[in-house]
Amino acid sequence: MDMQYQEYNIRLSIDSRLEQVRVLSGALRGIGQELSLSAEQLGQLELMMVEAVNNVIEHAYQMQGGNDVQVRVEYSPQEVHLVISDRGHTMPDELHSTARDMPNPEDLPEGGWGMGLIHLLADSIRYSSDAKGNHLHVSKQLV
Template sequence: METTYKHYDIRLSIDSRLEQVRVLSGALRGIGKELELSDDKLGQLELMMVEAVNNVIEHAYEMQGGNDVRVRVEYNPDVVNLIISDSGRTMPDAVHAETHEMPDPEDLPEGGWGMGLIHLLADSIRYIRDAKGNHLHVSKQLA
């Protein structure tokens, strides 16, 4: 008997206001529970998504509401891909470079940890800028 695996492609969107990130986070937790992800993997995915979305709101949209922040969750039994998209300012090359080190706590009184945490937790990261905007692809292996 052949086993059939489910694949999901879930799309969420919020306005570019920090108070809406909590709702997005809750939606991802609900999706993760439905997909029976471990608490550890789900926590890592949630942290990466929240950091990426906060960065979009703070840097790409400069804290201005009224803009779309889109999150796509692609799931198969081996991997979860998060694609965070926006139409704001382009991310500087140094921020999404493949080798991104955690900042020195002495140099950062507040903030600046987002991409370092994402690089630490993700199995792969890719940033694309195209005619539709900015797209940060973050993958987490499940196996």
């Protein structure tokens, strides 16, 4: 079967330590190469994932190791969908609103660029919390 027509659902998990984000990033690069994503598509996906996972570690888990951060990569020929999940503190509403503009730097807390970058790069964003934790869904169109 030609890989262009297969769909994938890949799950990755790391401990909530910043030094593990680089390993996760390498795994996503490997997945992207296997799926023949362009360098630009892969770079954007990697930046969105790294920013989201860093936010989870820094804010949801307050830099405490020993917590699970999960990333699910769903691929179809039309889009790549990332789901970043945690069981930490929920994200404030204003950070995951539907605004697509880069926030005013003066309005941002220290290190608050992550969600602004994600909003600029993603084609869709959705955040939810349920009994299983918090879930940030970001999608990038491929066509």
